[in-house]
Amino acid sequence: MARRPRSGPVVLAVVALLGGVVGGGVVALIGWWSGWATHESSSTASCSVAPVAERTLPSVVTISAHTSTGSGTGSGVVTRLSGVAGTVIVTNEHVVFPGGATTGAAPQLTLTYADGSTASATLLGADQLTDLAVLRPAADAPKAPAIPIGSSADLRVGDPVIALGAPLGLSSTVTSGIVSATDRYVRVPSDTGAAAHLIDAVQTDAAINPGNSGGALTDCSGRLVGINSAGASPGGESGSSGLGFAIPVDFAVPTARELAANGSVDRPVLGLQVQTVRSSLTDPAAETRLMIEQVEPGGAAQRGGLEAGDVILSVDGSPVHSSDDLVQAQLKATVGDRLKVTVLRDGKQVSTTLTMS
Template sequence: MTDNTPGSSGNQPEEPQSQAQGGHAASAGDTPAAGVPPQQDQPHQQGGPEQTAQQHFPPYSTQQFQTQQHPYQGQSQAWNPGYGAMPPVQSEHGAPRRRNSLVAGAAVLALAAGLIGGGVGGYVGYQLGGGGSSSVTALDQPAPARSASTAPQGSVQQVAQKVLPSVVQLQVASFGGSGEGSGIVLSSDGYILTNNHVVASAGQGGRITATFNDNRTASVRVIGTDPDSDLAVVKADITGLTPAELGRSDDLAVGAPVVAIGSPFGLSGTVTSGIISAKDRPVRAGGENGDQSSVLNALQTDAAINPGNSGGPLVDMDGRVVGINSAIYSPGSGQEQGGSVGLGFAIPVDQAKRVAQELKNTGSATHASLGVTVTNGPQPGAYIHNVVPGGAAEKAGLKPGDLVTKVDDRVVQDMDGLVAAVRTHSPGDKVTLTISGVGGDRTVQATLNGDKGQ
């Protein structure tokens, strides 16, 4: 098994190592609509055909990540990129039948006349009797005045009002099908951050269209993509947008309330809320064409995330972006698609911001690399299988057979944990590695290299 701690190549199946057996992570991403334009006004049935990613996002152009040998381990389950189905909203068409319309009309008129006659008689009797009672129903009461209250500070309502103008629905059409995802406005002149798996298919003669919160639409072109981090920057031909406010993810606390916004199953502007369920969760997220995958050092949340949410923001209660929604855990298998089960994953904004800046400026991104290939073993930790000549590990004195159990103060349980831990750093950062080997534990210092993303 090989792994080039960020920077190595190879296919990675997509399932969080910490999840229960039998499930798979799917990207929370593109909602498939292959063969059926997502906006057609015609009846349709419910259903349809997402770490490493899922996004439910061929009639359907669903990327399938097959189980295969991973550069970091021997076996793993597959993760489906997030393509999903059309919204489970059924429209009805056709006018009601006009059977016996004339007879029905006559019956209505007769009933009306009877009511009038009965009303007159009743009124006369009431007056002659000098009494009677009246009742008022809820239907007779006037509508209340419009609410003048404003959204409470720190409420989900206030967060939604602030963030919605900065969230975009992305629709992708290509020869392989179509899909939908979400994006975050980075600048007033149209730069947008999203997931790589949302726009990957557009590189094959596809077309991307952005729909904004004010209902304006614009064509979109890809500026830069990075499959290793599952991020992409695109540019819409439009101005006057509201950029999102980016926060920070390093000081988030488990249990902190968060809000997710995006276009699940094509339902743009959908707002859900929850908490940060866990941090530093190694999750394999969406690859490119099924042969690329990445291990994310993800934020876990129970805010509902579904196919189509991919690329949308996870925000704190100040309305600042703390993560980019990218994957969900689906307990199904194969091509079976599922919705939220309360296990969603987001790329921390601290990592996403650095990558997005590089993509915007140069079209590609670099990643910190330890320069090793690793596997899992019978003990907790990441076994070094091979050391890349001239890499950070070799310079630090690491050898094949060493077991990495910590990166700084972070415990490493398996090979994906090592990759995720290194991913939190930038090229040039110095880290302290705890190594278990012959003679007991020891620590070494390593200066991480920078490898160009694929």
């Protein structure tokens, strides 16, 4: 399966990738997973924002990026990653490539710290598929404190959260709200035709606007729980509407660590190509499935016994109706993981196990 599949989403809202020129962030149509999290919350849905902001703002920077195809501003978070020397800046891929081009000359990057001082930065690695990037501040950059790392797995619906960043280029801006939902899947196409995939995203009603991308979403202790990435509003409207999405820190940190160490993410692939089919050719409302067009020699799919013509029904018990469903399974997998795949072959259900590599 291609590493950057393209599939038409169900159009539910307008979403903006929140980095980019003020007033002109990248806008695209998205569809998202409709299942709401069912966690209960013991939170009072409030916390003291002022001390969190005071402690955390020095760890949040404004990023100005210039490429051959565009310029823009976004946000970034100063952090430490195990196995990586010194502090680095974690942000979104679309912040460092505001024009969408990921080839050619490296972007020119300038960091502005909470005290107003500036420094240059270099790109260590970026991953368009998960919309994450890691920067190295110049040697003469201010010694900003690294933000403490929390856990997104501990978040529950209703928990209070705080968003920090530079919306509309306004550095050191703080907003607060609650966790509206967890475990969201958000597909965000760009104007280049490629798509970013936010996996297990945290949804929040904290005000998220263009320029917040790459900034910090924290808990009431000032610990990082997410990287702000996208906001949505009903079609025809603009600005924050209480629909913001952040990449969960439990996913962002290991991905950022690999980007810092290797410059890219070496993720396993399923090793197949698919096309969308409907259960009925005459009913436009009939459910869609994926039929395998081609199995790549030596790939996980071939080793697991999948064949061209198989119709994929589920992966690890989760129904598969679009290529995005396969993308989620692929992005969550690591080398050596075993995925149970059930297909329809010659009118019968057949199950097999794929070992990812």
